[in-house]
Structures are given as structure tokens and as C-alpha cells.
Amino acid sequence: MNDYTIIKDHIRKYGGHFAKIIKINKVKYILMYFKNEQDLFKATYDSVMNEDLGKGLQIKRQDEIIGKDGNEEQFVDASTSPKVSTVPSNEVVKKFNQLNLKFSNHINMISGKKDSISKGKEKKRLWSQKLKN
Structure with missing residues (x-):
């Protein structure tokens, strides 16, 4: 199954507005975007009820990524971190x-x-x- 059909099936199944597949540490994840919170929560609920335990959709904040062992890691926020400069040289x-x-x-x-x-x-x-x- 190619990426296009996976995205198409997930959008049809859960009603997402936009989806894309990302690859982190050789594992593929699908990111789905929804028009509003109600659609997001409905899709999450439907996936939890229909999928095997632990395989349903998960809600992640924009600054979260998936780590090597499945735990979340935080992005460095450039606007708040003193280590990262947002002003170009x-x-x-x-x-x-x-x-x-x-x-x-x-x-x-x-x-x-x-x-x-x-x-x-x-x-x-x-x-x-x-x-x-």
C-alpha cells in the first residue's frame, strides 16, 4: 500500500481535512489535521473504539515529536530558548x-x-x- 492510498483511506475513515506521512527513526507516522476540535475529538474517539489497544489516533501538540522509544520529546522553541537565535546574520x-x-x-x-x-x-x-x- 503506497502513501497516497494510506492518506486517502485515513481521511475517508476519520474525516480529516489534510494528512501527510512523516518518517521518524525509520518509522512512518501519519499526521492528520482537522478543521475544528469537535472533528478531532470525534476522529480520536472513533479510532480508539475501532482499533486495537494502543493503535488508535493520538493527539499531539504542535511542539511534540515522537522519540525513538515512542515517548514524546519537545522541540526547542526558537522564540523562547536563549540558545537559539531567530535573527538571521x-x-x-x-x-x-x-x-x-x-x-x-x-x-x-x-x-x-x-x-x-x-x-x-x-x-x-x-x-x-x-x-x-
Whole structure:
């Protein structure tokens, strides 16, 4: 049974809004998203009543993952952890801008546009010169 049919069967069976399969430590898990809490609790209840003990759907918070032995582990929350910086460095920003420029030029070349990015930069220079005067 491939991933597509597994997802399709679970959505049909439990009424999920969206589902995807993830692989953690060589074990596949299915993540299902529901439109509201009522649908989530109904699906969890139905799965517990119909599946073997311990094989039903489980509710996990967004910051929980499944550990090697089946126990939950917490993600490091970047916004609250003092160890993790959420501010990108100047080097990261420069690399991102270079990549963005390359990609934009490639898209323009494919679509037949000629160097519209440099035209935009020229317009910015003219605009900033007008503001200074």
C-alpha cells in the first residue's frame, strides 16, 4: 500500500481535512489535521473504539515529536530558548539576496524578459535622486 492510498483511506475513515506521512527513526507516522476540535475529538474517539489497544489516533501538540522509544520529546522553541537565535546574520541575508537575484534573473531569462531587475534598480536610483533634489 503506497502513501497516497494510506492518506486517502485515513481521511475517508476519520474525516480529516489534510494528512501527510512523516518518517521518524525509520518509522512512518501519519499526521492528520482537522478543521475544528469537535472533528478531532470525534476522529480520536472513533479510532480508539475501532482499533486495537494502543493503535488508535493520538493527539499531539504542535511542539511534540515522537522519540525513538515512542515517548514524546519537545522541540526547542526558537522564540523562547536563549540558545537559539531567530535573527538571521548579515551573511545569511547576503546569501539569500544573491540566491534570490540569481533565481529572478533565471526566471526573467526563461520568460523572455530582459534584465528587468537592473531596470528596477535604475528606477530606484532615479527615484532616490529626485527625492534628494
